[in-house]
Amino acid sequence: MAVAAKQKTITSAPPKSSLAGTIPTKKLTKEQLFKTHEGHIKTQNATQAPNGPRAVKQPNVAEAYPASTKSIKDLDIIPLSELSVETHHCGKGLIVKVASPPYIGAGAVSIVEDQWGNVDKLAIYNQGDSAILSGVPEGCIVAVKEPYYVQNGAENDFMICVDHSSDVILLRFTDPIIPEPLRLGPLLKSAAEWRTAGDQAFLERDFPTAVFCYTEALEGLEDELFKAPVYTKRAGVNLLLGRYDAAKSDALASSTGAPTDWKAYYNAGRAAYGLCEYATSKSYLDEALKLNSKVADVQKEYERVQARVQEEETGNYDFTAMHASLSPTNVHIDAGSFLANTRVADSGFHGRGLFAASPLKAGDLVYVEKATLMPNQYDPARASAALYTLMVRQLCDNPSLADTVLKLFPGQLPYERTGAEGTLVDGVPVVDVFMVEGIRTKNCFSSPLSTYDDTKPTYNSARMAKGLWAHSSLMNHSCVPNTMRSFVGDMLICRATRDVREGEELFQQYVPVQTLVDVRNKEFEEGWGFECRCGLCEGERRSGEERLKKRKEAVLALEKFLDKKPAVSNGKGTIIVPDATIRTVDKMMRQLEELHEAEVYESLPRLTLVYPCNWLVDAHRAKKQWGKVVKYSLKVLRNFGFNAVPRDDDPAKLTVDWDPREIYTQSGEVSLMAVHVVASLRRLAEAYAALGHKELAERCVEAAKFGYTMVTGFSEDVDALGQ
Ligand SMILES: C[S@@+](CC[C@H](N)C(=O)[O-])C[C@H]1O[C@@H](n2cnc3c(N)ncnc32)[C@H](O)[C@@H]1O
Numbered sequence: 065m066a067v068a069a070k071q072k073t074i075t076s077a078p079p080k081s082s083l084a085g086t087i088p089t090k091k092l093t094k095e096q097l098f099k100t101h102e103g104h105i106k107t108q109n110a111t112q113a114p115n116g117p118r119a120v121k122q123p124n125v126a127e128a129y130p131a132s133t134k135s136i137k138d139l140d141i142i143p144l145s146e147l148s149v150e151t152h153h154c155g156k157g158l159i160v161k162v163a164s165p166p167y168i169g170a171g172a173v174s175i176v177e178d179q180w181g182n183v184d185k186l187a188i189y190n191q192g193d194s195a196i197l198s199g200v201p202e203g204c205i206v207a208v209k210e211p212y213y214v215q216n217g218a219e220n221d222f223m224i225c226v227d228h229s230s231d232v233i234l235l236r237f238t239d240p241i242i243p244e245p246l247r248l249g250p251l252l253k254s255a256a257e258w259r260t261a262g263d264q265a266f267l268e269r270d271f272p273t274a275v276f277c278y279t280e281a282l283e284g285l286e287d288e289l290f291k292a293p294v295y296t297k298r299a300g301v302n303l304l305l306g307r308y309d310a311a312k313s314d315a316l317a318s319s320t321g322a323p324t325d326w327k328a329y330y331n332a333g334r335a336a337y338g339l340c341e342y343a344t345s346k347s348y349l350d351e352a353l354k355l356n357s358k359v360a361d362v363q364k365e366y367e368r369v370q371a372r373v374q375e376e377e378t379g380n381y382d383f384t385a386m387h388a389s390l391s392p393t394n395v396h397i398d399a400g401s402f403l404a405n406t407r408v409a410d411s412g413f414h415g416r417g418l419f420a421a422s423p424l425k426a427g428d429l430v431y432v433e434k435a436t437l438m439p440n441q442y443d444p445a446r447a448s449a450a451l452y453t454l455m456v457r458q459l460c461d462n463p464s465l466a467d468t469v470l471k472l473f474p475g476q477l478p479y480e481r482t483g484a485e486g487t488l489v490d491g492v493p494v495v496d497v498f499m500v501e502g503i504r505t506k507n508c509f510s511s512p513l514s515t516y517d518d519t520k521p522t523y524n525s526a527r528m529a530k531g532l533w534a535h536s537s538l539m540n541h542s543c544v545p546n547t548m549r550s551f552v553g554d555m556l557i558c559r560a561t562r563d564v565r566e567g568e569e570l571f572q573q574y575v576p577v578q579t580l581v582d583v584r585n586k587e588f589e590e591g592w593g594f595e596c597r598c599g600l601c602e603g604e605r606r607s608g609e610e611r612l613k614k615r616k617e618a619v620l621a622l623e624k625f626l627d628k629k630p631a632v633s634n635g636k637g638t639i640i641v642p643d644a645t646i647r648t649v650d651k652m653m654r655q656l657e658e659l660h661e662a663e664v665y666e667s668l669p670r671l672t673l674v675y676p677c678n679w680l681v682d683a684h685r686a687k688k689q690w691g692k693v694v695k696y697s698l699k700v701l702r703n704f705g706f707n708a709v710p711r712d713d714d715p716a717k718l719t720v721d722w723d724p725r726e727i728y729t730q731s732g733e734v735s736l737m738a739v740h741v742v743a744s745l746r747r748l749a750e751a752y753a754a755l756g757h758k759e760l761a762e763r764c765v766e767a768a769k770f771g772y773t774m775v776t777g778f779s780e781d782v783d784a785l786g787q
Pocket residue numbers: 413414415416417472474506507537538539540541542592593594595596597598
């Protein structure tokens with residue numbers, strides 16, 4: 065059923081039609097409608113490859129209107145001729161026959177006819193591949209609840225636009241709500257015939273139609289014993305379609321109390337596994353094994369689910385093996401989430417938050433979460449639309465997901481929420497696509513295929529997928545957080561960056577933070593609607609406006625100078641910077657340093673100084689001026705807030721037992737862990753080694769390796785960072 069089409073992503077509101085609110089007096093005639101439609105279909109058949117990616121229409125929030133939460137039975141059925149342009153017809157409904165095959169673009173567009181002989185265009189968006197309406201079969205009867213009508217660009221060209229997937233329902237041919245002129249009578253009469261039609265559709269791999277036919281067969285059967293095999297068949301098809309909620313209830317409905325019920329429990333176990341409900345899955349598979357312990361598939365599935373339950377309980381993972389299993393087609397790791405070290409509670413200030421359920425040490429696993437939803441789409445131009453589509457389709461296919469996803473809604477819709485989103489109305493889960501988009505924008509994370517590979521200089525860092533990790537989404541932001549996240553495929557690994565007390569709130573960085581306090585807070589305000597009150601932001605605000613302004617000017621001047629200065633290559637791949645340039649940068653850096661008053665910055669990171677100090681490290685390193693490399697590397701670390709670094713001016717430190725964790729645990733609560741910290745420790749190690757301080761060099765390498773595990777989630781292989 066997948067049809068190739070262009071990706072269509074609407075990002076800004078189209079201008080309002082001058083006809084808004086009125087019933088158009090001039091529309092395309094029936095003949096014109098069919099003729100242009102046939103033309104579109106011909107072009108589609110000539111130009112689109114089968115099985116290409118499905119198109120996507122992201123909602124246009126400027127036009128937002130709510131999903132209908134009413135039953136079609138409670139709506140006034142109106143003729144197509146009474147539709148007004150750019151109007152949400154609250155309390156009204158349409159019942160129409162599909163009078164053409166669909167043209168598949170960003171949605172499925174068909175010509176429809178009502179009982180009074182009126183015709184119009186119906187565009188259905190956001191249906192999953194598993195839904196029969198993604199293909200809108202010709203001849204079927206559909207109900208459109210509280211329709212939205214739009215002008216379609218060209219003059220006299222209009223259409224009914226169904227954004228919310230639950231606003232359109234496929235009616236059974238025998239549904240008494242269908243008006244007499246549209247009635248065909250049942251196409252197939254007996255349950256046996258529907259069942260055979262279902263089998264046929266299954267053989268043709270038309271799974272949505274198979275589900276439809278089995279459903280009709282079940283409606284026609286009265287004896288539970290006859291129903292059981294049809295439930296088994298429908299459970300199997302629903303498993304194939306990824307409709308795990310339906311598969312689970314079908315599987316359980318297929319049990320009859322006979323020993324053959326092992327199959328019902330086996331299917332229910334597989335369905336629960338698909339929903340990542342591993343403990344439930346294990347209990348069903350337990351039942352299946354009790355009834356028949358000899359089926360190899362059941363045993364295999366049981367072992368698999370046992371491994372997941374163990375991961376959930378212990379947090380033991382083989383991250384290296386997970387990483388090795390990644391490929392462009394395999395990004396979804398078969399693993400469970402380990403969340404036992406955290407709990408959700410009211411933060412009293414930032415809404416809900418995540419808190420440590422037990423004391424954690426720097427470097428410890430805080431939690432590991434499998435993505436709630438993450439499409440395998442790393443093309444940045446398509447990643448957001450792909451996530452939005454997956455969210456909508458999964459909420460349609462597996463309504464139980466609504467509990468997890470809808471609670472993330474940040475609460476900004478231009479209309480009143482009904483609260484019925486996620487519930488079943490007319491047998492279909494209500495999915496409000498504007499709400500879904502609101503959840504996506506505030507809660508999604510960008511993720512590389514793996515953070516470890518992303519730190520390599522050769523990796524294309526622009527290739528990021530977007531995903532939803534519902535547990536991680538509950539963590540609030542701090543610019544100097546006590547955790548760090550990394551990814552291996554769709555697994556999010558969260559590690560502590562310093563020691564955390566039991567009950568302490570856990571924070572993460574939403575985005576890599578900008579160095580200037582006002583600039584980064586503008587980003588938080590625009591993106592998430594908050595002003596950050598972390599130790600760094602509050603501390604920096606104490607500097608006062610005048611000093612903040614001066615600092616900003618100094619930063620801009622320094623960056624401008626560094627951007628303009630041409631680098632000089634020695635012809636062997638190393639950049640050599642003239643001494644005069646180094647002296648100027650050093651002077652400008654010191655001036656900027658002086659603008660960081662001791663009373664504020666005693667123990668705070670000085671982020672604006674990181675870039676120039678790093679620049680000075682590189683410039684001196686190219687000249688093998690190792691003493692200077694030590695000096696500026698220590699400054700980089702200090703500017704990230706790390707003060708407890710192995711130093712050659714403190715020989716006493718060399719004699720005591722030393723633990724690489726120290727630099728992370730003894731630097732206070734307001735340090736900022738980043739991959740640059742690891743890189744600086746390596747530079748420091750290199751310089752110490754060149755100066756003959758072997759032991760100091762080893763300590764720095766150890767500290768770098770320890771830090772790299774926090775950054776990547778699992779790897780100590782700091783050489784991956786390159787030279
Ligand atoms: C992804 S949610 C985090 C969970 C959220 N606290 C909740 O209760 O659902 C992001 C929202 O949390 C709040 N938030 C996160 N970090 C914050 C911070 N540092 N200060 C104030 N509000 C914050 C903001 O309302 C933001 O839009």
